[in-house]
Amino acid sequence: MKMFKEEENVVCECSKALLLALGQKDEHTQLHSERVVELSSEVGIALKLDINQIKTLRISAAFHDIGKIGIPDNVLLKPSSFNDEEWEIMKSHAINSEKIVNTLDFENSDIIAKAVRHHHEYYNGNGYPDRLKGESIPIYSRIISLADSYDAMSSPRPYHNKRLHAEIMKILEEENGIKHDPKIFEIFKNIIQISKYKVN
Ligand SMILES: [Fe+2]
Numbered sequence: 001m002k003m004f005k006e007e008e009n010v011v012c013e014c015s016k017a018l019l020l021a022l023g024q025k026d027e028h029t030q031l032h033s034e035r036v037v038e039l040s041s042e043v044g045i046a047l048k049l050d051i052n053q054i055k056t057l058r059i060s061a062a063f064h065d066i067g068k069i070g071i072p073d074n075v076l077l078k079p080s081s082f083n084d085e086e087w088e089i090m091k092s093h094a095i096n097s098e099k100i101v102n103t104l105d106f107e108n109s110d111i112i113a114k115a116v117r118h119h120h121e122y123y124n125g126n127g128y129p130d131r132l133k134g135e136s137i138p139i140y141s142r143i144i145s146l147a148d149s150y151d152a153m154s155s156p157r158p159y160h161n162k163r164l165h166a167e168i169m170k171i172l173e174e175e176n177g178i179k180h181d182p183k184i185f186e187i188f189k190n191i192i193q194i195s196k197y198k199v200n
Contacts, residue, residue: 011106015062018100022069026076029065032151037061039147039197040140046187047143056108060115060140064148067096067116079158091128094120115140119148122179134181142181146172146188149179154199165192165199 023030040061044054068076071093075086082090098117101109118132118141125133149172156162163171169189176185192198 011059011104014104015059018066018069019062022066025069025073028155028157029068029076032148032155033062033065035151035197036064036144036147039151039195040143042191042195042197043143043147043184043188046191047139047184052108056111056115057140057143059108060112060119061144061147063097063101063112064116064119064144065093065097066100067093067098069100070096081159091120094118094129111138111140114138115144117141119144121145123181124178127179137181142184146180146184149175150188150192151197154197162199168199 019030019033022033037058040057041054044057049057071090075082075089078086094117097119098113101113101116115138117129118137121127121130121132121137121141123134123137123142125131150168153160153163153168153171154165169192172180172185172188176182
């Protein structure tokens with residue numbers, strides 16, 4: 001039996017275990033996170049990130065919504081829209097994700113913690129939790145945000161039907177420069193055409 005494994009494998013297995021734990025509470029978010037890992041990687045490769053950056057991106061994507069494990073079921077699984085108080089609770093998942101990553105001490109864990117904290121920032125500065133703007137938002141967060149948005153709209157939820165690819169792209173175009181980084185969106189438009197995560 002192996003007593004020691006490379007740190008990288010431990011991190012990957014740790015993220016799988018945590019995602020499985022999240023999935024026992026909310027399977028949709030587990031499966032969503034797994035797809036966001038792959039779609040983010042496709043975008044990262046197209047952006048010519050190096051191998052270490054791709055690893056950092058993949059771990060960040062795996063952990064981006066892990067903080068939802070701390071959101072009460074009556075909010076997380078609510079089948080209708082949130083009131084103001086519920087919305088504030090839901091928004092706290094980004095900081096919860098950061099806190100969970102911060103308990104782990106591995107290579108680039110500080111960068112990953114920031115990447116997950118900022119995955120709901122908007123390119124125009126109107127996101128949360130810190131209202132960061134433009135390129136002050138970590139590049140990993142900007143990539144994850146786009147993959148997250150596409151996947152969220154392509155999956156059926158109790159409060160919305162699964163959208164078609166053309167509808168999703170129309171919404172993303174409208175949000176371009178508001179929610180998402182225009183340079184990353186240009187790359188995304190090409191990548192999604194050949195991605196297995198493209199919906200019909
Ligand atoms: Fe999120």
